[in-house]
Amino acid sequence: MAGTVCLYLNRGAVPDSVFLSAVDSDLMRYLLLWLLSLPAVAGELLIHGPSVHFGGGFNNENYGIGYAFDSGLVAGTYKNSIDNQTVYLGYCVPLGGEWSLLAGAATGYQYSVVPAALVSYRVPMGKHWGVRVNLIPFGKGAVNLTLGYRL
Numbered sequence: 001m002a003g004t005v006c007l008y009l010n011r012g013a014v015p016d017s018v019f020l021s022a023v024d025s026d027l028m029r030y031l032l033l034w035l036l037s038l039p040a041v042a043g044e045l046l047i048h049g050p051s052v053h054f055g056g057g058f059n060n061e062n063y064g065i066g067y068a069f070d071s072g073l074v075a076g077t078y079k080n081s082i083d084n085q086t087v088y089l090g091y092c093v094p095l096g097g098e099w100s101l102l103a104g105a106a107t108g109y110q111y112s113v114v115p116a117a118l119v120s121y122r123v124p125m126g127k128h129w130g131v132r133v134n135l136i137p138f139g140k141g142a143v144n145l146t147l148g149y150r151l
Contacts, residue, residue, distance in 0.1 A: 043068050044068045044130075044149065045065075045151065047064075048064040049144070049145040051143065051144040054142065055139065055140035055141075058142070059080070060081075062080060062081065064078025064079060066078070072091045072092050073091060074088070074090045075088065080108050080109065082109065084108035085108055086109070088104055088105065088106040090103055090105065090116060091104060095119075098123070100119075101120075102117060102119075102120060103115075103116070116138075120132050122148065128151075130149075130150070131146070132148055
């Protein structure tokens with residue numbers, strides 16, 4: 001491996017503007033540490049970014065981290081549109097070219113676990129990097145940008 005990624009999970013070690021500072025529970029910290037231990041497994045590290053919601057009053061700063069395994073399994077966490085921390089688990093199905101469909105479950109919304117689905121298009125940016133444009137059909141809908149690094 002060419003390099004190592006280090007993240008500070010101690011809330012006092014980074015400013016509040018850093019997305020990981022929003023992760024307060026031990027469960028979230030363990031999930032992030034687990035995700036960071038995955039470079040030995042082929043897949044894509046996902047860094048969730050901002051969203052645009054088609055309707056007012058939602059949080060558009062949906063920062064988080066996840067991992068998409070080459071097997072199709074996807075897992076991660078992010079700050080959701082109603083300002084709660086979400087943990088998600090799903091399966092990604094290639095649709096052809098750079099298109100894919102993700103279906104799974106997520107926490108942190110109006111019920112403890114809700115179904116989740118999105119359509120994603122990956123824009124390659126070199127050998128390892130890419131930007132995913134995620135189309136979320138739930139509620140009034142949203143578009144999210146996610147930076148990916150293929151291992």
